[in-house]
Amino acid sequence: MTTITAPTGLSRAELARRVAGDLVDGWCVNVGIGAPLQLPAQATPGKEILYHCEHGLLGVGPAPDGEPDPDVTDAGKNPVTLLDGAASFDSSTSFAIARGGRLDLCVLGGLQVSERGDLANWLVPGGNPGVGGAMDLAAGARRVWVMMDHLDKRGNPKLRKECTFPLTGAGVVDRVYTNLAVFEFVDGVLTLRECAPGITPEQLGPLTEATFQIDLWNQGESE
Amino acid sequence: MDKIRPKAADALDSVHNGASIAIGGFGQSGVPLDLIDALCDRDVRGLHIIANNGGRGLPGERGIGRLLAENRVSRFSCSFPVNPAFFERYFSGEVEIELVPQGTLAERLRAGGSGIGGFYTPTAAGTVLADGGFVVRYGKNGEPEKTLAQKERRVIDGRTYVLESPLRPDFALVKAHRADRYGNLRFRLGARNFNPLAAMAAKTTIAQADQIAAALDPDDIHLPGPFVDRVVATELEPAR
Numbered sequence: 015m016t017t018i019t020a021p022t023g024l025s026r027a028e029l030a031r032r033v034a035g036d037l038v039d040g041w042c043v044n045v046g047i048g049a050p051l052q053l054p055a056q057a058t059p060g061k062e063i064l065y066h067c068e069h070g071l072l073g074v075g076p077a078p079d080g081e082p083d084p085d086v087t088d089a090g091k092n093p094v095t096l097l098d099g100a101a102s103f104d105s106s107t108s109f110a111i112a113r114g115g116r117l118d119l120c121v122l123g124g125l126q127v128s129e130r131g132d133l134a135n136w137l138v139p140g141g142n143p144g145v146g147g148a149m150d151l152a153a154g155a156r157r158v159w160v161m162m163d164h165l166d167k168r169g170n171p172k173l174r175k176e177c178t179f180p181l182t183g184a185g186v187v188d189r190v191y192t193n194l195a196v197f198e199f200v201d202g203v204l205t206l207r208e209c210a211p212g213i214t215p216e217q218l219g220p221l222t223e224a225t226f227q228i229d230l231w232n233q234g235e236s237e
Numbered sequence: 238m239d240k241i242r243p244k245a246a247d248a249l250d251s252v253h254n255g256a257s258i259a260i261g262g263f264g265q266s267g268v269p270l271d272l273i274d275a276l277c278d279r280d281v282r283g284l285h286i287i288a289n290n291g292g293r294g295l296p297g298e299r300g301i302g303r304l305l306a307e308n309r310v311s312r313f314s315c316s317f318p319v320n321p322a323f324f325e326r327y328f329s330g331e332v333e334i335e336l337v338p339q340g341t342l343a344e345r346l347r348a349g350g351s352g353i354g355g356f357y358t359p360t361a362a363g364t365v366l367a368d369g370g371f372v373v374r375y376g377k378n379g380e381p382e383k384t385l386a387q388k389e390r391r392v393i394d395g396r397t398y399v400l401e402s403p404l405r406p407d408f409a410l411v412k413a414h415r416a417d418r419y420g421n422l423r424f425r426l427g428a429r430n431f432n433p434l435a436a437m438a439a440k441t442t443i444a445q446a447d448q449i450a451a452a453l454d455p456d457d458i459h460l461p462g463p464f465v466d467r468v469v470a471t472e473l474e475p476a477r
Contacts, residue, residue, distance in 0.1 A: 069264075069339075102424075105340070105430045144319055144336075145337075
């Protein structure tokens with residue numbers, strides 16, 4: 015029996031910078047619990063991004079340097095700041111922004127993504143259930159990107175033929191950013207677009223249960 | 238007309254065992270802690286609590302975590318319970334869960350408060366929270382005793398939507414930043430969250446407010462007074 019030693023690839027902070035690099039100036043972007051919460055700290059020069067927090071804030075920035083305001087938090091209840099253009103509103107209005115099609119993007123964490131673009135990110139069978147806003151965001155945002163490790167803690171591929179965990183949404187995912195690679199669903203087909211530095215497409219094969227085609231982006235082509 | 242009550246205990250005197258109660262707040266922000274403390278002091282039990290989160294399960298915790306720790310809740314409608322003490326009671330069959338996606342929870346409260354008989358949403362279509370099967374209650378033997386039934390579906394413009402029902406709880410406990418004697422409320426930043434929606438939905442709404450003014454400016458009101466029955470001043474937190 016051979017053991018596959020997975021390469022490390024990008025750190026969490028590097029992955030956040032990679033995702034932030036693909037955001038488009040003027041976008042309204044929801045960031046979900048987990049790795050995506052690092053995005054508001056990744057200010058990209060020349061881009062204004064309106065970060066949306068599901069309970070009812072828009073226009074949040076990184077954690078404050080000074081005293082945190084208990085009424086200014088992200089979806090993970092961590093203290094954040096309000097930038098110019100920020101707005102506060104109730105949770106119904108907040109999810110109207112999502113379901114009403116005003117979110118250009120939501121970035122969610124992922125437990126599993128299937129080769130059809132199904133997302134599972136709220137429940138490991140047998141674990142403690144808690145769904146939060148993930149299903150509303152997955153159903154409502156104009157684009158859904160998933161930010162996750164390529165393998166789970168036991169070394170199993172998270173990009174799978176089928177999700178074995180309960181779904182958050184069926185066929186909702188547009189892109190997956192992992193520590194090893196970037197994938198995009200192109201006409202419904204999972205497509206490898208980019209490998210992390212030092213990673214080759216050949217290395218990804220055994221680390222990815224889902225079937226994927228390869229059509230790599232040229233430099234700077236992602237948006 | 239004066240909706241101000243001197244003490245939280247007076248404002249809560251009609252809350253009874255088995256009542257359904259919507260409570261505002263997201264995480265620690267916008268939770269009506271004084272009202273929840275007064276509710277626990279009334280020693281009511283068997284409550285159906287409707288709130289987004291379930292506290293954190295820390296020793297001496299206030300808020301919804303206290304209601305759960307003191308075993309006052311028999312049914313919990315929520316989106317993100319987290320609290321390990323709650324899950325212990327859920328898996329041992331002591332409390333029933335209605336797990337609701339966060340946006341659907343907000344909209345069900347809004348619908349209840351607006352006289353809307355239900356709505357179709359794409360949220361949760363194709364998942365166990367709409368197609369059914371999610372375990373609502375475990376038996377004492379640890380086996381699932383009650384599971385969610387399939388919700389009515391409808392295809393609208395080629396997309397599958399799920400029918401959701403309004404929530405119309407007996408009471409709401411909410412936290413406002415400012416209030417006046419007419420029951421007009423203004424909230425603060427992210428503390429607004431579920432508070433105005435819970436207030437709208439309930440048959441009787443009780444608000445605690447950090448500041449009480451003679452009358453709020455009409456353009457500064459987030460929720461008009463007819464949705465609010467009683468107002469008490471916040472006891473412990475300093476006004477900001």
